[in-house]
Each structure stands twice: as C-alpha cells, then as structure tokens.
Amino acid sequence: MSHILAYDFMRNAALAGTGIALAAGLAGYFVVLRNQVFTSDALGHVAFTSGLGALVGGVQLLAGVFGGTIAVALGMGGLGGRARGRDVAVGTVFAWVLGCGVLFLSLYSRGRSAAGGTAGVSLLFGSILGLRPAQAVTAAAAGVVISALLLLIARPLLFLSVDPDVAAARGVPATALSFGFLVLLGATVAEAVQAVGALLILGLLVMPAATAQRLTARPYLGLALSGVLAVLFVWAGLVLAFYLPYPASFLITTLAFATYLVSRWGWLW
Amino acid sequence: MVDQPSWDLLADLQLLLEFHFMQNALLAGTLVALLAGATGYFIVLRGQSFAAHTLSQVGFPGAAAGILLHLSPALGLIGFCVTAALGIGLRGRGLDAGWRGESAAVGGILAFALAVGLLFFSLYAGSVEAIYAFLFGSILGVTDRDVLVTALTAALALLALAVIGRPLIFASVDPEAAEARGVPVRALALAFLVLVALSVAVAVQIVGTLLVFALLVTPGAAAQRLTPRPGLGLGLSTVLSLLFVWSGLSVAYFSPLPVGFAVTTLAFGTYVLARAR
Secondary structure (H helix, E strand, C coil), X not given: CCCHHHCHHHHHHHHHXXXXXXXXXXXXXXXXXXXXXXXXXXXXXXXXXXXXXXXXXXXXXXXXXXXXXXXXXXXXXXXXXXXXXXXXXXXXXXXXXXXXXXXXXXXXXXXXXXXXXXXXXXXXHCCHHHCCXXXXXXXXXXXXXXXXXXXXCHHHHHHHHHCHHHHHHCXXXXXXXXXXXHHHHHHXXXXXXXXXXXXXXXXXXXXXXXHHHHHCCCHHHHHHXXXXXXXXXHHHHHHHHHHCCCCHHHHHHHHHHHHHHHHHXXXXX | CCCCCCCCHHHHHHHHCCCHHHHHHHHHHHHHHHHHHHHHHHHHHHCCHHHHHHHHHHHHHHHHHHHXXXXXXXXXXXXXXXXXXXXXXXXXXXXXXXXXXXXXXXXXXXXXXXXXXXXXXXXXXXXXXXXHHHHHCCHHHCCHXXXXXXXXXXXXXXXXXXXXXXXXXXXHHCHHHHHHCCCCHHHHHHHHHHHHHHHHHHHHHHHHHHHHHHHHCHHHHHHHHHCCCHHHHHHHHHHHHHHHHHXXXXXXXXXXXXXXXXXXXXXHHHHHHHHHC
C-alpha cells in the first residue's frame, strides 16, 4: 500500500476519490429510496454539456460543471412529479442537451486539435488519475461538505422519502427538503464526474445504494453501508488500476456492478 | 462550408449531392429515418422508450467489440443489441415497470455497458475520434459497405414490421382484448424488441449511441401529440423522422454545426411545438 501511495498521482486520486465516493454513496441511498435514478442519469448528461460549455466560454471547468448541474437540478425540482409518460419528455430534453454537448465539443476542439478531444473524453469517462493536488483537495473538501449536509438533513429526508404524506402532516418542510436534496444531488453528480465521468455516474451513485438496500432494511445502517461500499469500490478500483492496464472508471463501475449482482443473486449459489 | 447555399433549391440539391460521402450519408440517413420513424411510433405507443434507451447504450460496447474482433462495427452492434433485446424480452416486462429495485438495476446495467465499451476502446488503443464516432455518430464517414448493411437490415426490419404491424397495434393498445382474441401478445412483444434492436443498431451510425433517443422516440412522441389515429400517426412519425435527418444533414453540410446537434435540435424543437399546440 505504501508502495502505491508513493506516487503523487495515486495520493491525489485516493484523496479526491474518498471524498467523492462518500458523497456519492450517501446521496445515492436517497436517490434509490426516492426513485430518482433517471434524474441522476439525466444530471450526468447535463454535467457533460455544462463542462464543455464552460471550456468554450472560457469559464473554469469545475465551476461550469457545478453551476450547470445544480441549476438544472433545481429546474427539474420545479417540474416535479414522477408520472409515467414523463420519461419521453425528459429523454427528449436530454438527448438535446447531449446534442448541445456535441456542438460545444466541436466548437472547443476547433483550432485546439487534440486537447479538446481529450477534455471531452475525460468528462465522459472520468480522469481521476490525472488530478492536480489542488483539484484533489477541492474535490475531497467538497465531498466532505456535501456528505455533512446530507447527514444533517438525513432524518427528515428519510421520513419524507419513506412516507411523504405522513411526513407532510407532521410538519416536515417537504418542498424545501426536496429542493435541498436536488441541489445536493446536482453537486454530487458534478463531483462524481471527476471520478467516473458523466456517462458512468450511475455506477458510483446507484450501485452501492442498491446493494445496501438489498443487504439491510434498516435506513441508517443502509445509509452508512452505502457510503462505505462506495468508498471501498473507489479504493479497490484505484489499486487495481495501478496494476492493470484498464481505465480506473471501468474498474470502479465493474466492481460496483459485480457486488450488486452478488448481493442480488448471491443466495442462488 | 464548401459552397454557400442560395435560394435556388435545385442548385442547393446539386451542391448537396456533389460528393460521394454526402450521397452515402443521405442514402443511409433516409433508410435509418424510415426505420426509426416507424419503429419509434410503436415504442412510444407501447411506452418502451426506456428499453430503447438501454438498447442504444448497449450498442456502444457492441460497436467497440466489433472493431476489436476485426469484424465490422455494424455486426457487433447488431449482435449486442439483438442479444440484449432478447434478454429484456425474456425477462418479462420488468424493464418498463417504474419499480424501484428494477430502475436501480437498469441504471447499473446502463453504466456497466458504457464502462465495458470504454474498456474495449482502451484495449483497442483507438483514437479519441473513434469513441466520439460511436457516441455521437459519424454519418459523414459512411462507407459503401455500411450503406449496403444498413439497406439490408432496414429492408428486413421494415418488412417484418409491415407483417406484424396490425396485430402489434392491437396488442399495444389493448393487450387483454388482443390476447383473448388469440393474438400472440408475448411473441409479438419479443419480436418487436428485436426490431427495436435492429433500428438502434442502424441508427447509431447516424446519430451515435447517445443521441439515438432523439431520432427513435421524438418523431413518434410528436406524432402522438398531433393525431390519435394509429395509421396517420405512423405515417406522420416516419415523415417527421425523414425531415429531421434530411434537414439536419443539409444544415450540417452548409454550416459548421455538427450533424448530431442539428438533428437533435430540430427534433426537440418540433416536439416542443407539438406539445405546445
């Protein structure tokens, strides 16, 4: 282990990865509980487009990703509802958002040749091994802040997610909590883009939580388990990526997916 | 970019068809639009847009596997998409039920499929352009062989759709009554998913894995907003799809905008107008 951590890029990745995974694991538990998997998928697409938009506009990349994703998360809260048939509307909107991403990509890569292309791919599939020290510290700090805020609202949010009607009757501020959670979700997605990329976001956000829900019905235990699992996946993925010639985001996603499959069908063996 | 368009439409058409790559693009685009428009109407009617989304993401590792094994990407696409369609179909209707556990499982499969695609591309050590080509489409690089594969697939799928079209509408609108009248609802559902897989496989060449939703579902969704009659809706969906592809290609040819952006923007704009009506 000390051998691996002797490298700067691995230390940065481990530092950032831990903070990111903790936030993603905790937020993901609520995502699965509140049935917002498609919202998260959609926000991943938004993160890609707003990141490239920031590059085109000359804004700092991370500021663009955070700003864009949180703004759209708020807008989606305004739409509200989880009615069927909405998926066509949401899907159409996000196909277009990705179309805009293509436009930004072509605008950015023009006159910059290779650099633009690489920036796009690392937004899509993550680039945790390429973080600079300052970026790693920022990512870890943001992850800790998001996790702390999630834990702060965990109790009323759990109540609201499990039984919205009773929670509202007991005076839980439902609208404020829903919006607050969407803001945190947007921030988490923007964070996770650095680790696993915009397209693989569900692997880190949803898989640990789905596994945790398979393993325990108790909410706080599940929440903790989800956070721990996410951190473990990222650590194990980073260690494997150090020795194997495969991309880190692929290894993290595969570990998470395999664990979910075992938790789901493990009793068959 | 090559020449400026004018108000003389015939001259514009000549400009468009001047180069071989544009002839191929328009030919392949027309075939894909016909197939996607017709299939898309049924997808929206049956509420299977999420299945279509999943199949299109499976296309990414499929295409990558095709390249890696030195087969054509089109073969890999068709193989992976049809296998996934059979898997979804045989697992029953789990995918489209908005059930909590299932949607988490599907989300995991989506992410995993894209991750496997990334792995294949990194094994292939291909260029960044190759990844983009499959994520966002590469219609301007369609070869003669691709046109042939697309034509055969589209003809086969459209023929099958024509054969099962009537009972499929019946089974989609009122499954119970159709089953009581002896329509093989389950077999139809499976056959239709395979058709969706074929449509996705050919559409990916035009708009790419990530944007296929715009071509496959948007024309159908807009058509359903405009008319409740199935026959008319099916025709409208196909016409809209053709219009999106043709005008998207023309816009991209005469301006610096990418094809994927032009097609999705047209599709999205039309859908918004149809909704606002």
